[in-house]
Amino acid sequence: MELPEAKLKFIEAWGKLGSEWGINRTMAQVHALLLVSPEALTTEAVMDELSISRGNANMTLRDLIDWGLVEKQHKTGERKEYFYAEKDTWTIARRVAEERKKRELDPVIKILSQLSEVKGDEKDAAFKAFNSSVTNINKLANNVNKTLETMLKAEENWFFGAIFKIFKK
Amino acid sequence: MELPEAKLKFIEAWGKLGSEWGINRTMAQVHALLLVSPEALTTEAVMDELSISRGNANMTLRDLIDWGLVEKQHKTGERKEYFYAEKDTWTIARRVAEERKKRELDPVIKILSQLSEVKGDEKDAAFKAFNSSVTNINKLANNVNKTLETMLKAEENWFFGAIFKIFKK
DNA sequence: AATATCTTTCATTTGTTTTTGAAAGTTTGG
DNA sequence: CCAAACTTTCAAAAACAAATGAAAGATATT
Numbered sequence: 102m103e104l105p106e107a108k109l110k111f112i113e114a115w116g117k118l119g120s121e122w123g124i125n126r127t128m129a130q131v132h133a134l135l136l137v138s139p140e141a142l143t144t145e146a147v148m149d150e151l152s153i154s155r156g157n158a159n160m161t162l163r164d165l166i167d168w169g170l171v172e173k174q175h176k177t178g179e180r181k182e183y184f185y186a187e188k189d190t191w192t193i194a195r196r197v198a199e200e201r202k203k204r205e206l207d208p209v210i211k212i213l214s215q216l217s218e219v220k221g222d223e224k225d226a227a228f229k230a231f232n233s234s235v236t237n238i239n240k241l242a243n244n245v246n247k248t249l250e251t252m253l254k255a256e257e258n259w260f261f262g263a264i265f266k267i268f269k270k
Numbered sequence: 271m272e273l274p275e276a277k278l279k280f281i282e283a284w285g286k287l288g289s290e291w292g293i294n295r296t297m298a299q300v301h302a303l304l305l306v307s308p309e310a311l312t313t314e315a316v317m318d319e320l321s322i323s324r325g326n327a328n329m330t331l332r333d334l335i336d337w338g339l340v341e342k343q344h345k346t347g348e349r350k351e352y353f354y355a356e357k358d359t360w361t362i363a364r365r366v367a368e369e370r371k372k373r374e375l376d377p378v379i380k381i382l383s384q385l386s387e388v389k390g391d392e393k394d395a396a397f398k399a400f401n402s403s404v405t406n407i408n409k410l411a412n413n414v415n416k417t418l419e420t421m422l423k424a425e426e427n428w429f430f431g432a433i434f435k436i437f438k439k
Numbered sequence: 440a441a442t443a444t445c446t447t448t449c450a451t452t453t454g455t456t457t458t459t460g461a462a463a464g465t466t467t468g469g
Numbered sequence: 470c471c472a473a474a475c476t477t478t479c480a481a482a483a484a485c486a487a488a489t490g491a492a493a494g495a496t497a498t499t
Contacts, residue, residue, distance in 0.1 A: 102384070102385075103388075104390050104394075104397055107388045107400065110381060110384075111381075118378050120292070121373075121374045122291065123289070123290050123291050125487075127487075136399075137399055138396075139399035144445085144446080155447095156491095157487080159446065159447060163447090180496080180497065181445070188402070188403060189406075190410045204290075205291070209283055212280075212283045215271070216271075216279060219276045226309075227306075227307075229308065230306055231273060231277060231280070234305045234306050234357060237358075237359040240359075241360065244430045247434070248433055264436070267432045267433075267436065268432070294456090294457075296457080296458085313476080322458075323458060323460065324476085325458070325459060325461095325477080325478075326458055349468095349474060349475060
């Protein structure tokens, strides 16, 4: 397989994975493109490589910046803006985890803890089922949350290294 | 807050979380409804509670069965089918992790390992950037994969217990 | 202060996903 | 074998999400 073909495959795979996980396909593709580009790219270059419109490229790049995955660069003597992707995968993983935790997990945990406070008749099967499910999900969510918080502080080697050390017989 | 309102909030929150993670909102809502129901429900009951069509209820319930989250039950002397949700949250988490790993992570890992085999000119910046990104993502993906495999075999207490033991000072 | 270069916005259009509901299919019991 | 009870299918419609591109907004240059 030659580089150009491999590049396309990578962009396609990354886009698909993104869309399966609730991330806009194009955003994932732009990210993939920047990831494999040694140099920062202009909006124009992104538009051309992925055949997308100016508006789409602009908004997608802004979103990637919001996620902390891409940064604007300016070249001296040039007016154009250049976009460069963070290349360290562990940093990428942490940024994504951080952002999704904040946007999605935290709000749900808030609701769950409210709902696990709901009082009712202990003899009512409907109440018992509700209470038990919500309480258990709440506990699991808090475990996940604590694990994520730890991960956000950790170094990759330390994090996975430590996990594997335990799981190794 | 009273039970009926709490139930609605739970269904809504679960549906929202699902849709943010690439799971059909209705599927997550049906799952939530069954989770807080002490008894198995009929298709009819699901349709009524969530105001969805027969076709939608039928397909969604089948999907939940495919995911291993819901089972059909038959009551003696009745022709109707009843649907009952697995209530153990750790089992739910494992089923979801297992299914998504199989459907989404495994295919991507396959592609990544192909792409990290691509050979090219070591002096070509484009090749070097491609190779380095793909190789690193491949490594991270394999770490995640191994961790998931361990999780799929583990008991909740052991899994989180082991993780927390590490992180405790 | 006029022009050229580049960026951002957003009303419309296009594309994708989900839902509907009527019809076809299946199973059970008389 | 028939009909009632129930389930499944799937083409069409509705709902939703993403992309377009022209126009407006910036910012630098002469």
